[in-house]
Amino acid sequence: MQQTEHKKRVFVTGGAGYIGSHVVLALGEAGYEVLTYDNLSTGNRDSLLYGDLVVGDMDDKELLVKTLTAFKPDAVMHFAASIEVGESVSNPLKYYRNNSANALNLLEAMRMTGVGQMIFSSTAAVYGNPAKLPVVEETPLLPINPYGTSKMMTEHFLADLSLADKDFRYVALRYFNVAGADPQARLGQDYANPTHLITRALKTALGAFPKLQVFGTDYPTEDGTCIRDYIHVADLAQAHLDALSYLFAGASSAIFNCGYGHGFSVTDVVDMAKQVTGIDFLVEETDRREGDPAELIAGCAKIRNVLDWHPRHDDLETILKTAWEWEKKLVARGA
Numbered sequence: 662m663q664q665t666e667h668k669k670r671v672f673v674t675g676g677a678g679y680i681g682s683h684v685v686l687a688l689g690e691a692g693y694e695v696l697t698y699d700n701l702s703t704g705n706r707d708s709l710l711y712g713d714l715v716v717g718d719m720d721d722k723e724l725l726v727k728t729l730t731a732f733k734p735d736a737v738m739h740f741a742a743s744i745e746v747g748e749s750v751s752n753p754l755k756y757y758r759n760n761s762a763n764a765l766n767l768l769e770a771m772r773m774t775g776v777g778q779m780i781f782s783s784t785a786a787v788y789g790n791p792a793k794l795p796v797v798e799e800t801p802l803l804p805i806n807p808y809g810t811s812k813m814m815t816e817h818f819l820a821d822l823s824l825a826d827k828d829f830r831y832v833a834l835r836y837f838n839v840a841g842a843d844p845q846a847r848l849g850q851d852y853a854n855p856t857h858l859i860t861r862a863l864k865t866a867l868g869a870f871p872k873l874q875v876f877g878t879d880y881p882t883e884d885g886t887c888i889r890d891y892i893h894v895a896d897l898a899q900a901h902l903d904a905l906s907y908l909f910a911g912a913s914s915a916i917f918n919c920g921y922g923h924g925f926s927v928t929d930v931v932d933m934a935k936q937v938t939g940i941d942f943l944v945e946e947t948d949r950r951e952g953d954p955a956e957l958i959a960g961c962a963k964i965r966n967v968l969d970w971h972p973r974h975d976d977l978e979t980i981l982k983t984a985w986e987w988e989k990k991l992v993a994r995g996a
């Protein structure tokens with residue numbers, strides 16, 4: 662961290678969630694002062710290993726203004742959102758409310774309280790089904806599900822605001838498929854009903870689900886299953902710290918893909934989950950899940966060059982192993 666007259670303060674929405682909690686811990690370890698704002702709808706109080714918590718909803722603008730006024734952050738990180746592609750197709754308004762309308766509340770609250778720097782959790786889902794891979798940041802945004810559209814809308818809010826107001830700067834990080842857990846197993850994903858592939862596979866190995874469904878084997882990929890760029894959550898947390906240093910150094914607003922630049926199919930992940938756990942859990946091939954693009958791989962030159970991001974866990978086995986240690990810990994805890 663750079664020398665400053667006071668400890669830099671970061672206000673984190675969704676800091677009790679999976680990614681948010683890893684970032685809060687990384688911020689704490691790097692010497693920042695952190696305040697988390699979370700309604701605990703999917704996050705857990707126990708996941709907050711650093712700083713204080715304000716329990717509040719993102720649609721409570723009054724509480725947001727009050728909290729920002731009291732804390733006086735130097736920057737905001739906005740994680741609080743709904744994140745399931747399938748659910749966004751069946752319940753789009755939930756996504757437009759939580760991910761778009763509530764982001765407006767936050768931006769308005771920031772303007773009212775003079776907070777001018779933000780790091781926004783965006784997603785590779787803004788690209789839809791890109792024609793060319795790896796997908797770079799300049800690729801036109803053509804989301805194919807309400808989740809991606811809801812995040813794209815917020816990117817537009819940020820871009821337009823930064824043009825209108827020279828005192829507002831932001832970094833949008835477009836996450837590819839975030840997975841894994843803190844290498845010291847202090848944190849990990851802790852949702853009651855996880856839908857993401859890696860967590861679902863590991864919980865199936867532990868017997869929490871009778872089988873793992875593979876959604877579609879007729880995609881135009883080598884083995885017919887979807888390909889994703891899985892990024893370790895600790896590397897993603899580091900990307901947030903790097904983005905923060907970038908903004909604090911006075912740099913202009915920017916958008917970065919967060920991925921490793923190579924992908925694995927659903928079948929690759931299932932095979933690795935079986936290898937890491939040593940458990941041959943039941944797998945069932947089913948129809949495609951609505952809203953899934955065939956292949957998403959990050960072009961990641963920009964984040965490496967501009968933010969000087971150095972990932973340390975670019976390895977599917979490490980991702981699975983850290984997530985597996987965490988899952989076993991949850992079982993031992995009786996969670």
Ligand code: UDP
Binds near residue numbers: 859873889
């Ligand atoms: N997937 C699957 N079975 C599951 C969960 C996910 O086959 O139980 C597939 C899903 O269709 C997609 C890939 O795994 O092709 C990654 O999905 P996930 O929900 O983990 O992340 P997303 O790419 O939707 O953000």
